[in-house]
Amino acid sequence: MTKTVFLGAVAAAAAVLLSTGAQAAEGDTLRAVKQRGELICGVNPGLVGFAAPDANGNWSGFDISLCRAIAAAVVGDANKVRFVPTTGQTRFTALSSGEVDVLTRNSTASFQRDTELALDFPAVNYYDGQGFMVRKDLGVTSAKELDGATICIQTGTTTELNLADWFRANNIAYQPVNIDSNAEGEQQYLAGACDAYTTDASGLAATRAAFADPENHIILPEIISKEPLAPAVRHGDNNWGDIVRQTLFALIAAEEYGVTSANLEELSKSSTNPEVQRLLGATDNLGGMMGLDAEWAKRAIAAGGNYGEVFAATIGEQTPIGLARGLNALWTQGGLMYATPFR
Amino acid sequence: MTHLQPAEHQPFRLSMLIYDRRYRSLTIQTVVFIGVMLFAAWLVNNTIENLARLGKTFSFSFLWARAGYDIPFSLIPYAATDTHMRAAVVGLLNTLLVSFVGCVLATIVGVLAGVLRLSNNWLVSKMMTVYVEIFRNVPLLLWILVILAIFTDVLPAPRDYRGDDAAAQMILFDSVAPTNRYTAIPRLAVEHAPGPVVIAGTPVNGALVAFAVALVAAWLVWKWLRGWARARQNRTGRRPVTWWISVLLFVVPLVALINLFGVHLIPPTLAGFNFTGGVNLDNGFVVLVLALTLYTGAFIAEIVRAGILSVSRGQTEAAFALGLRARPTMGLVILPQALRVIVPPLISQFLNLTKNSSLAIAVGYPDLRATLGGTTLNQTGREMEAMMLMMGIYLVLSLLISAVMNLYNARVRLKER
Incomplete structure (x- = not known):
């Protein structure tokens, strides 16, 4: 594990060394992806519901669906995708060195990542917050009762910093156990090597869903941070950032206007809503403004359905992960999901 | 022509x-x-x-920014509000600690296993062969993970010690509690502590100074005593019996000081989630030291065996012919010659162990690679700078170890006169 991470970092450094230019100049990523005929997405190596391969090696999940939607919009086929699993430590290096085109890996958008790390987070696809999971028989009902507890934490994440801040602000002590991946954290937590496991609340729910006895573990009510999870692209190639943002907006707008994977074909012919007509390419050529064709959004929606359909199929209340829409409901239903107008 | x-x-x-x-x-x-x-x-x-x-500048200024993350195991005071520089120093000290302890233990294990492998006892020598071959031929990372798995899955969690009908019992008169996070051991405490003594402007624990002074004084007296005994032996042919004076020399001042300062042990007790009061020896550290020791010890055993075998059989026979017994033969004849062969490859093993300690992150032990090359690198995004800094530090560390060991090598080298 360690070695892989280390070698990965060295390899990434070498890649920075050896790649002569073409990093993030305007329009380069789109041209490279079209030429390759394949989109390369950096994804979580295994977080059920968000990104996980099944027994046959087919990836599925919330982040995977966004990646496939982008591929459908750009390359024209939702299956022309290659997934590169990245750990919390290697993900941004993989992106900035050009190893992946876009990072759809439940990554928190933050000031330092936006500026100093030279990344762009085009739009948030999941509003999350950091929580704690403990065993039920521990008798803990609030994170403030965790004084002196041992807590498993993934290194290289924003949660690591939130944890230190929150415990100091509340003047309680804790003992961190640094782990490298969600799988390792799961193992350490189940073995009792830590009292609590902390990461984004969605990640906790997804991790718990994979347990043999999910009913014996609870997620504490405290949410100690804002974790806006967003796809990430490199600074500099604004057109590529636009494509990622507008693809996500297309999925959100589709839900808002009632466009689903089922009625997509029908609506693209018969819809009288001018916004839907523009979105699906029946009138105007919005795709052309960013180097794509008119039906880019139609293909993106066809790939896995609109935002609501993707949510319901991967992490929604009907799935083992069972997350409610909450903040991630449409703005019309009291949530934060809001797409800018398609015109 | x-x-x-x-x-x-x-x-x-x-x-x-x-x-x-x-x-x-x-x-x-x-x-x-x-x-x-x-x-x-x-x-x-x-x-x-x-x-x-990429819009990235090359600068080491990030080292003076606030680190913001906690480190579970630190030899110097450290808090999340300290700088990345201090976090790196914490990591470096942890690397030095694990390397030093590992090198010392690996040498002991290696010399023992190497000598025992040459034993005439069939069972002992075969057991050592099995040890050497098993540890030498499986990658170190696997050993680390296997030992970690044993520690986390077999040992009880701290809460198993709770209650009257606890699932686990503390061992050694209720003083030591091995858990799957750490081993809780008693802590030394001083009741009537003398005030700190100021040495070169820094206050040092007074009790520690008193013990050090007593030990050094006892050692000096003991050296003089030995010299006196040897002189007496040379003069009269009889060596006076001094062993009980030697024992008293060390025991009496220690017991006196312990009573004077009221030194006692505080056993660890379970409070809340974890044991407190005692010292919690982090499993990451124990596992790492154990794995590094056993792995490197296997290599050192082979080096020691090769060194001993390189001294010709005739040397032993000549020593026996002169009337030396087995132990003086080993100590005075064989080992001094074997060391010439042993020390140079031993240096490589020490270097290997030090560099292998960077596998610490597999067990969550915060060494240099985990602080500077792990969390700091990630949180600041300064891959190039952190990697270069780390390479420089490991390089200097290795060169220092080489230099020290070469000095030692020069001392034990065959003196040709």
Whole structure:
């Protein structure tokens, strides 16, 4: 594990060394992806519901669906995708060195990542917050009762910093156990090597869903941070950032206007809503403004359905992960999901 | 008959750089040197250009920014509000600690296993063979993970010690509690602590100074006593019995000081989630030391065995013929000669162990690689700077170990007079 991470970092450094230019100049990523005929997405190596391969090696999940939607919009086929699993430590290096085109890996958008790390987070696809999971028989009902507890934490994440801040602000002590991946954290937590496991609340729910006895573990009510999870692209190639943002907006707008994977074909012919007509390419050529064709959004929606359909199929209340829409409901239903107008 | 023109009479021509053997090697060396330098310059320049294109600058100023993360195991005071620099120092000290303890233990294990492998006892020598072959031939990372798995899955969790009908019992008179997070051991406490003594401007624990002074004084007296006994033996042919004086020399002042200061042990007690009061020896540290020791010990055992075997059998026979017994033969004849062969490869093993300690992150032990090369690198996004800094530190560390061991090697080397 360690070695892989280390070698990965060295390899990434070498890649920075050896790649002569073409990093993030305007329009380069789109041209490279079209030429390759394949989109390369950096994804979580295994977080059920968000990104996980099944027994046959087919990836599925919330982040995977966004990646496939982008591929459908750009390359024209939702299956022309290659997934590169990245750990919390290697993900941004993989992106900035050009190893992946876009990072759809439940990554928190933050000031330092936006500026100093030279990344762009085009739009948030999941509003999350950091929580704690403990065993039920521990008798803990609030994170403030965790004084002196041992807590498993993934290194290289924003949660690591939130944890230190929150415990100091509340003047309680804790003992961190640094782990490298969600799988390792799961193992350490189940073995009792830590009292609590902390990461984004969605990640906790997804991790718990994979347990043999999910009913014996609870997620504490405290949410100690804002974790806006967003796809990430490199600074500099604004057109590529636009494509990622507008693809996500297309999925959100589709839900808002009632466009689903089922009625997509029908609506693209018969819809009288001018916004839907523009979105699906029946009138105007919005795709052309960013180097794509008119039906880019139609293909993106066809790939896995609109935002609501993707949510319901991967992490929604009907799935083992069972997350409610909450903040991630449409703005019309009291949530934060809001797409800018398609015109 | 060909007549060779003396070379110095020929005027220098440019073609001689290639066709004249005297100049050719110089030419090749110059060309290769220039090539290597150009390649290096191209690499550096390309790096700078590409970093600039990525919008990244090359700067070490991040070291003075607030680190913001906690480190579970630290030899010096550290809090999340300290700088990345201090976090790196914490990591470096942890690396040094694990390397030092590992080197000492690996040497002990290695020498023992190496000597025992040559034992005439069939069972002992075969057992050592099995140990050496198993540990030498499986990757270190696997050993670390296996030992960690044993520690986390087999040992009880701290809460298993709770209650009257606890699932686990503390061992050694209720003083030590092995858990799957750490081993809780008693802590030394001083009741009537003398005030701190100021040495060179820094306050040092007074009790510690008192113990150190007592030990050094006892050692000096003991040395004098030994000299006196030897002189007496040389003069009279009889060695006076001094062992009980030696024992008293060390025991009496220690017992006196312990009573004077009221030194006692505080056993760990379970409070809340974890044991408190005692010292919690982190499992990451224990597992790492154990794995490094056993792994490197296997290599050292082979080096020791080779060293001993390199001393010819005739040396032993000659020593026996002179009437030396087995132990003096080993100590005075065989080992001094074997060390010449043992020490140089031993240096490599120490270097290996130090560098292998960077696998610490597999067990969550915060060494240099985990702080500077792990969390700091990730949180600041300064891969290039952190990697270069880390490479520099490991390089200096290895060179220092080499230098010290080479000094030792010079001392044990065969003195040719």
